[in-house]
Amino acid sequence: MRAGLRYGVLIAVGVLMLYPLLWMVGGSFKPNHEIFDSIGFIPHEPTLEGFAKGWHTSTEYTFARYLLNTFAIILPKVVVTVVSSVLVAFGFARFNVPGKRALFGLLIATILLPKSVLLVPQYLMFREMGWLDTFLPLYVPSAFATEGFFVFMIIQFMRSFPREMEEAAVMDGCNSLQVLWHVVVPVIMPAIISVALFQFMWSMNDFLSPLIYLSSVEKYPVALALKLSIDVTEATSWNQILAMSTIALLPSLALFFAAQKYFVEGITVGAVKG
């Protein structure tokens, strides 16, 4: 009985959680009038019209353009985030640097700092550098380990491992960079994957930064293109918008299902081991 009650709660909550997503996917295969006629998510007259028209968008570019732009921003961002976070975390976890405690405190403080405070001066700075309407402001800061959460995540992970292997490698004459590459990186691979996945996901979701830095439509990532399309086609063509929303979520969905355990490990390492 108790187990029955638990399952009842879990299933009810699960349906509520997933229904908006199912409705989105279903709606993208429905003709428009059907979206307004039934709350079911299974299309009665399935059609690809939403995808076909939505893909063409109301602009001179197809949705492919916006997907490519998104990846042109996100891929370099993920790479520089991982590299810089691993190097800095290694410095924090394994070296005796003067003022390390204060620096670590600052690292935590930047995690807690609301990004709105930095928004305008960063914008002015990139304007002075002539970087507006380029992808540079969107990923260059990440090359300097500016997202403290990721550094913190890797530090926590490194701390939970014994150092005997590293000591042995040093005895064998490796320098610290060689040890990092050959010994530490393989061991902390799960944390590295978590960082890459979270950065991918959060950058996919990021909307405010492209909104302020990019002005020409040809450079828009998916997030801006979607906002543009609801402003233009909203009143009538829900199936197009739902179809493009579905496509926009596909990369994140695929990664989530392929690598769920890293998402779980990634967010729990800071909270539970910390």
Next chain:
Amino acid sequence: MIYGSRMSGLLYLSPYLLGLAVFTLFPFVASLLLSFSDYRLQDPVSAAQIIGFENYQAMLHDRTFGKSLLVTLVYVFLTVPLKLAFALFIAFVLNFRLRGIGAFRTAYYLPSILGGSVAIAVVWRYVFAGDGLLNQAFVLMGAAPINWLGEPAYAMGSIVLLRLWQFGSAMVIFLAGLQGIPTDLYEAARLDGASAWQVFRRITLPLLTPVIFFNFIMQVIQAFQEFNGPYVITGGGPLKSTYLLPLMIYEEAFKYFEVGYASALSWALFVLVALFTALAFRSSKYWVFYAQERGEGDKS
């Protein structure tokens, strides 16, 4: 420390030090200076004039700011406790040897992975639209449709629900915390004749306080920074009822070009968040229970 030189340590930290200086500390200080200035976005930076506390004085008389501050606090006070309570409840239900736990955890976690995206905000806008999913369901059940995005209280409700929908990440963290509690503690308590409620109140909850604290801080910070929901779903309206501070800061700076005023607003937000986190850290020694002191080693 096994790696001798301090210099190489500094070398590893150098990207961080550079980034901290250029992309965090400098903008942080610049933002404070700008908040004391009269500066419009389209002018060259050299045109900025220091005008003292005028922006802050203007804030005190600005009814839009008053409203924005109020709705931001309402939003935070609604979303954070509700989300944490719900996440803890579900984690507690999940933390038993049931079949299919993994599937449920996946289903609940998924919305927090996708929830911050514009695509979801767009879907949300349609779910709550006049002829959207929710009203269709209401009509089917014989209830009157509600003007979700047109009525201030309901509009707030719709963006609050969007955040609650993303309870999964907090839940996953709670679940990991619950699974870290040694089972022999439960067994000992049960042998002593403790009721299920007593076990929860006396063992589970105290041992979980560090995780509750972590989740609380993270949720407060995220809630104070919510932008996509109000921007895409409600546009801050109706009647500024969902005009959260980050949205107001964005509009002051990039729509009205009032950089000085926007900077003063962003400092108000910063002070607010700092106050909340400071209070939380201060109070933590009275309610957060650390079973063992900090991890071994790592003394720097």
